[in-house]
Amino acid sequence: MGSSHGKARVIRKSYSEGIHFVPMLERSYELFFDLQDLTGSELIKITGGLTVAKKGSDVLDGIKNSAKTYNCEIEILSPSEMKYRWKIFNPDQDMEGVLDLMGGALFPERIIKANLDISKDHGADLRFNTKIVKWRSTGNGVSLETEKGDIIYGDTLIISSGAWLSTLLEDLNLPLFVERQVLFWFNPIKNSKIFLPENSPNHSWEYEDGRTIYVQPNFGQGVKAAIHHDGYEVHPEKINRNRLNVNEEKKLRSIMNPYIPDLDIDSIDHAVCMYTNTPDREFIIDFHPNYKNVLVISPCSGHGFKFSPVIGEIVFNLIITNKCEFNLNPFSIERLL
Numbered sequence: 001m002g003s004s005h006g007k008a009r010v011i012r013k014s015y016s017e018g019i020h021f022v023p024m025l026e027r028s029y030e031l032f033f034d035l036q037d038l039t040g041s042e043l044i045k046i047t048g049g050l051t052v053a054k055k056g057s058d059v060l061d062g063i064k065n066s067a068k069t070y071n072c073e074i075e076i077l078s079p080s081e082m083k084y085r086w087k088i089f090n091p092d093q094d095m096e097g098v099l100d101l102m103g104g105a106l107f108p109e110r111i112i113k114a115n116l117d118i119s120k121d122h123g124a125d126l127r128f129n130t131k132i133v134k135w136r137s138t139g140n141g142v143s144l145e146t147e148k149g150d151i152i153y154g155d156t157l158i159i160s161s162g163a164w165l166s167t168l169l170e171d172l173n174l175p176l177f178v179e180r181q182v183l184f185w186f187n188p189i190k191n192s193k194i195f196l197p198e199n200s201p202n203h204s205w206e207y208e209d210g211r212t213i214y215v216q217p218n219f220g221q222g223v224k225a226a227i228h229h230d231g232y233e234v235h236p237e238k239i240n241r242n243r244l245n246v247n248e249e250k251k252l253r254s255i256m257n258p259y260i261p262d263l264d265i266d267s268i269d270h271a272v273c274m275y276t277n278t279p280d281r282e283f284i285i286d287f288h289p290n291y292k293n294v295l296v297i298s299p300c301s302g303h304g305f306k307f308s309p310v311i312g313e314i315v316f317n318l319i320i321t322n323k324c325e326f327n328l329n330p331f332s333i334e335r336l337l
């Protein structure tokens with residue numbers, strides 16, 4: 001019921017959202033590849049990641065800037081080069097493409113399973129469908145109360161409840177905006193081989209200033225596409241996951257069709273998900289301001305999955321060593337109070 005499903009997630013390294021994310025991403029890539037080697041299951045696939053936007057736009061400048069600062073490999077492509085290289089793309093004449101050679105896909109269901117299996121092998125006590133209704137911190141530790149009335153004790157509490165973060169942190173009154181997001185899968189009607197991951201990258205298109213759609217290759221379930229943000233506010237307990245609203249598919253299709261005309265206009269599947277957004281679209285990685293044994297974690301704002309292993313490592317280091325090699329200032333709780 002959370003925000004980590006949907007068969008494929010985007011990973012990319014040259015990061016327009018801010019160069020402070022790049023060192024964390026470098027570590028994330030290492031950890032994803034380590035996890036993949038450990039499990040023998042395909043968890044990450046490098047396909048390249050193409051961002052297409054108006055030449056000179058902030059998003060393209062941001063990617064180029066982070067690539068320059070951290071020596072990430074990118075290629076800059078004109079509209080005719082993009083059309084020639086991938087026959088399925090139809091960019092506007094005033095657009096430019098930046099191809100991040102480390103862009104690719106993560107497979108979230110397999111990654112979560114791998115993490116659960118490994119943590120279980122290392123002694124974790126995993127409890128599913130166990131709702132926490134209350135928590136307390138005392139000088140000596142923390143306690144949790146489940147919906148069924150069981151009490152669980154521990155040294156440290158990590159609250160990472162996604163769209164339900166505000167529910168478990170009512171005292172902080174965090175300015176979080178939970179946004180409905182719908183993912184769609186489409187079949188190609190032409191050039192279906194080019195939509196395969198061997199032949200085309202992830203691609204995102206800035207169709208208006210600051211507004212994008214993203215599309216992933218066909219990993220076997222169809223071509224996944226969605227509008228990034230632009231959803232309306234929802235409550236995680238009340239969101240309707242079963243029904244589409246009239247315009248949701250139509251809107252995506254009308255934006256996508258001119259750029260990628262070879263996809264069928266009717267989707268074959270969809271999934272409803274939620275973005276939990278902070279006002280500045282940074283994450284939350286910080287101790288609770290009133291309790292030093294409670295850590296609040298939210299890899300949120302619609303771009304956090306690719307950071308999940310490095311954030312896991314950061315959490316471990318904060319709890320065990322109280323040190324972190326990354327600058328966590330952008331992710332402080334104080335900025336939101």
Ligand SMILES: Cc1cc2nc3c(=O)[nH]c(=O)nc-3n(C[C@H](O)[C@H](O)[C@H](O)COP(=O)(O)OP(=O)(O)OC[C@H]3O[C@@H](n4cnc5c(N)ncnc54)[C@H](O)[C@@H]3O)c2cc1C
Binds near residue numbers: 002161168300307
């Ligand atoms: C449609 C969509 C596409 C995305 N695409 C990308 C992408 O391409 N690349 C990328 O990097 N990121 C992407 N993201 C963002 C990223 O996937 C999410 O931000 C991230 O996975 C959220 O993880 P989380 O652990 O914070 O939250 P969740 O995955 O929602 O996990 C929170 C969990 O806490 C549980 N919980 C809540 N309250 C309680 C309680 N009281 N007691 C017990 N359990 C509780 C919930 O049931 C849930 O399982 C996308 C997000 C969405 C929605």
